[in-house]
Amino acid sequence: MAKYTININDENQEVEASEKTHLLWIVREQLGLMGTKYSCGIGACGACTVHIDGKSTRSCITPITAVIDGQKITTIEGLSSDSSHPVQKAWVEAQVPQCGYCQSGQIMHAAGLLNQNPSPSKEEIVKYMSANLCRCGTYMRIAKAVEMAAGTDS
Amino acid sequence: MHTKTKQDKSVNSRRSFLKNSGGVALLIGGAGILPQIVSCKNESEIINAVNENGVSAWVQLTKEGLITIFSPATEMGQGSMTALPIIFAEEMDADWDKVSVEFAPQDADLYGRDLKWKGRSMMTFGSTGVMSYYSILRQAGAQARYILLSSAAKRWDVDIKNLTTGPSKIIHKESNREMSYGEVVSFLEIPSNIPTIPDDQLKDPKDFRLIGSVTPRTDIPYKVNGTAQFAMDLKLPDMLYGSINRGRLHGAKPTLKNEGKIKEMPGVVGVYDIGYGIGIVTESVTEGFMARHFLEIDWSKSDASGFNSADAFDTYDKVLEDGKSGKEMHNEGDVKLARESAANTYVFDYKNDYIYHGQQEPLNAVARVAEDGASAEVWIGTQNGVDTAADIAGALGISVASVTVHQQYLGGGFGRRTLSDYGVEAALLAKEVAPRPVKLIWTREDDLQYGMYRPASLQRMEAFTDEDGNLTGFTHDVVGDGVRLIADGSDINGYKIPNHKVVMHIVPHGIRVKHWRAVGHGTNKFAIECMMDEIAAEQNTDPVEFRKKILEPKPLATLEKVATMANWGKSLPSGRARGVAFLERSRTFSSGICEISLDRSSGKIRVHHFWSAHDAGVVIQPDSVVAQMEGGIVMGLSSIFNEQITIVNGEAQQSNYNDYPIIRMHDLPETIETEILKTTTPPAGIGESSTPLVACAVANAFFAMTGKRLRHMPFTPARVLEALAS
Known part of the structure; x- marks a missing residue:
């Protein structure tokens, strides 16, 4: 066990973990930020997506030691304080979630896309968002909501 | 079907939510049972009412007009937590903007419906939610409206027949008077006789305001900001973590070869043979996953051996x-x-x-067993909370009344979550470390390879x-x-x-x-x-x-x-x-x-x-x-x-x-x-x-x-x- 300081949602937090611990479990079970989900543990589904320095990242395969040099970690709880991020608003407008378990990851991934590319084409959206799984099959509405958030929907 | 345990269980569950209310609960029989109205401040009166009449509480109303409707079905993405309360609210003539929704307690006597093959049940399955609760919730909603109307009629000294309702308000056209549902709370009275509302006095479908409308789902705001609580998201004080190696051969029995070594590993609190798997309880998730890698287990043959x-x-x-x-x-x-x-x-x-089901939330549950072993609480996303409680009671050797199941959102069900196995497992591990709670997490690999x-x-x-x-x-x-x-x-x-x-x-x-x-x-x-x-x-x-x-x-x-x-x-x-x-x-x-x-x-x-x-x-x-x-x-x-x-x-x-x-x-x-x-x-x-x-x-x-x-x-x-x- 070692002590680390990480910057998460604009706050420095002291955490204690073995160096093999993945960021996901620190975020969830130590810091209690439960919006970020465990689903596959191998970086295949994206339910655990957070931002590291604004970039979409899979926290279930990110060792804690990769984020202890002042990287800014953002979770769904830090995306906005009042669900006012354009992606969150579009998600409500399009009534995207069903079971909802993957949706924090979907929203963070979509927000990560818009960070890099504020006006993605439909093809770019489909390509990028194909990284994240949704077993309920909400993909049609996810694609539409990303376009709405980007203002590219017609 | 488990034995009827109305006395303790219904009172316990009811007490837990009535306490939070500043208003009254309208306790209404789902199938025309005698309804009662009880001030939430008088707990003994509530207990008596519940025990004597077997009534079910579908709704709470506060003086401010806030309405809480209890939804009897699981929410796993199918939208029952919006659709079912809408049916009730339609007949109650509630203002939907004033409505919030909570899961009903897991009590089939009060919130179940009769299934031909099973008896009274709250199980969510087979696309039956709306179909099986439609007439029950319309009747209950209509009876809630009746109770409000009868109190208003008495207050105004008018014939109840001359009263109508609009969204959350009672109207007396002749005298041009209106009062909100919230206003009724302070003088609500128990009517001496609450009729079953005949079908022809329910709303004419052409007058539906809510049924058939496009209403945003009640759960979605919580599912875009990470606050919707799945069982996986519970964090209780002193909580431990459980992980179970069930092997890959369905039905095989384990023999653990290196228990001593596993027990010495960092964070390991205990190692337990559950008959078809070896459970490890640890201080952290990661320690549990690590310790599992070192388990040396001999697996017996099973009925599946040799099957291709x-x-x-x-x-x-x-x-x-x-x-x-x-x-x-x-x-x-x-x-x-x-x-x-x-x-x-x-x-x-x-x-x-x-x-394979592949629901995105792997199976999991949080359980806490009392230090004396005589009661248990389980937080779980289940399609079948009532049978989960009965199965846990059976596994722990305690009465069903001593088991409380707290329903959580389900990260997908698709049929897998009608069984109680993962709740029972959590309870068995929690019993070993009582009174510390245990969060049992199936890995994705567990969920798939020991899948159904x-x-x-x-x-x-x-x-x-x-x-x-x-x-x-x-x-x-x-x-x-x-x-x-x-x-x-x-x-x-x-x-x-x-x-x-x-x-x-x-x-x-x-x-x-x-x-x-x-x-x-x-x-x-x-x-x-x-x-x-x-x-x-x-x-x-x-x-x-x-x-x-x-x-x-x-x-x-x-x-x-x-x-x-x-x-x-x-x-x-x-x-x-x-x-x-x-x-x-x-x-x-x-x-x-x-x-x-x-x-x-x-x-x-x-x-x-x-x-x-x-x-x-x-x-x-x-x-x-x-x-x-x-x-x-x-x-x-x-x-x-x-x-x-x-x-x-x-x-x-x-x-x-x-x-x-x-x-x-x-x-x-x-x-x-x-x-x-x-x-x-x-x-x-x-x-x-x-x-x-x-x-x-x-x-x-x-x-x-x-x-x-x-x-x-x-x-x-x-x-x-x-x-x-x-």
Whole structure:
């Protein structure tokens, strides 16, 4: 066990973990930020997506030691304080979630896309968002909501 | 059914939510039981009322007019937590903006409905939520409104018959007076006699404000900011973590070889043999996962030992060739006569492999057992909280009344979460470390490899037509594992086919099997609808026209609708073809059409468009239903192209989403269009209806394109290439 300081949602937090611990479990079970989900543990589904320095990242395969040099970690709880991020608003407008378990990851991934590319084409959206799984099959509405958030929907 | 334990349990559960209320609860019998109104401040009065009358509380109302409705069903994405409260609110005439929704306590006596095969139950399954609660919740809502009206009538000294309501307000037109529901709270009185409201005094459907409207789902705001609480998200003081190695051979028993070493590992609190697995309790998640890697376990053989799924179909074929008798599931008319008098007889086989639920939240539960072992609390996302409580009580050797189940959101269910196994496991581990709570987490690999699969099966169809080409009847033999699972959906509701017989042949393999969204409809409708298509093709008849002749009027309307939507019969771009399917599931009639293209070199089929039309009777939440149909089609596509569990020597060969590749956005159709027919029959169940349309529509489109049949799900590229070469 070692002590680390990480910057998460604009706050420095002291955490204690073995160096093999993945960021996901620190975020969830130590810091209690439960919006970020465990689903596959191998970086295949994206339910655990957070931002590291604004970039979409899979926290279930990110060792804690990769984020202890002042990287800014953002979770769904830090995306906005009042669900006012354009992606969150579009998600409500399009009534995207069903079971909802993957949706924090979907929203963070979509927000990560818009960070890099504020006006993605439909093809770019489909390509990028194909990284994240949704077993309920909400993909049609996810694609539409990303376009709405980007203002590219017609 | 567990024993009735009204006394303790209902009081406990009721106490927990009544305490939070500043207003009153309207305790209303779901089936016309004597209602009571009780001030929440007088707890003993509540306890007496509940004990004496067995009433159920569907709603709370505060002086401020805030309304809390308790929803009896699970919320796993299907939208019941909005649809069911809307039914109640409609008849109560509640202002929906003032309504919040909570899960009802897990108490079947109070919140269940009677199921023919099970008795009183709160289980959420088989698309039955709205269908089974519609009249109960309308009555309860109407009785809540009656209670408010009677108090107002007394207050104003007017005849209750002259009172009407608007959204959350009572109106006396003659004197031009109004009062809000909240205002009634301070002088609410127990009416001496609460009638069952007759059907003709319920709202006229044309006056519905909420039912049939597009109302945003109540759970969605919490699902876009990470605050929707799944059981996985519980964090209790002093909580420990549980992880169980159940091995890969279903039914095998473990012998742990190195308990001493595991106990010495960092963070390990204890190691426990649960009979079919070795559980480890640790201080952190990561320590549990680490310790599992070092478990040295000898596994016994089991009933699944030696089973290879690749060989199953030879076995099934032999069962039919040997003429072994099975269990008759349907027998209408006289198939023997139909066979003897047939002008033509057709025999077709269809097959399907095992598939896995793959719900995105792996199974998990949090349990806490009291230090004296006499009571337990469990936080769990379950389709069946009542039986979970009973099973935990049984496992711990305590009374059902001593077990409290806290229902959480479910990160997908699809049929897997009607069982209590993961709740029981959490409770067993928690008992070992009581009173510290334990969060049991199944890894994805646990969830898949110790999964419960939709069973593999073989369907053999023998169909008979007369000299005019009319389908006079058919026999349907279904062979596979899983008690009744494989025969579900083998009925032909909606069709006018005079002679029909279904025989089920069970071949146990020792593999765990379970209901999977739409259960046997996915496989049996595939067989029935492909059979229809084959006969139509043999007769050179358009497959839509062929079905039109044998469909009843109500289901026919869905076929005609979808044909119009898709512009069936129009000429298609080269390289495109279409297929059609019809089915009934949980009384909903559904028709679907898809348009595909095919890469003949790779064997990859692409679905470009999917149209579906459904008659589910009165629909509470049209947009939510459309979302269910869209998602169901996507899940169907995933299951027929991507999903396959293969078993070698009793062990699943897949482990996670990397080798069980659920469909991704890039493989989606360009469009999915859904129409819900506006009809006035009582609500049918619709949540699963679109999924089983997909296999048959796609296979039939493939035939239209290639003249070849896809007879074995999933339609992997290898199987497609094989079909093309045949």
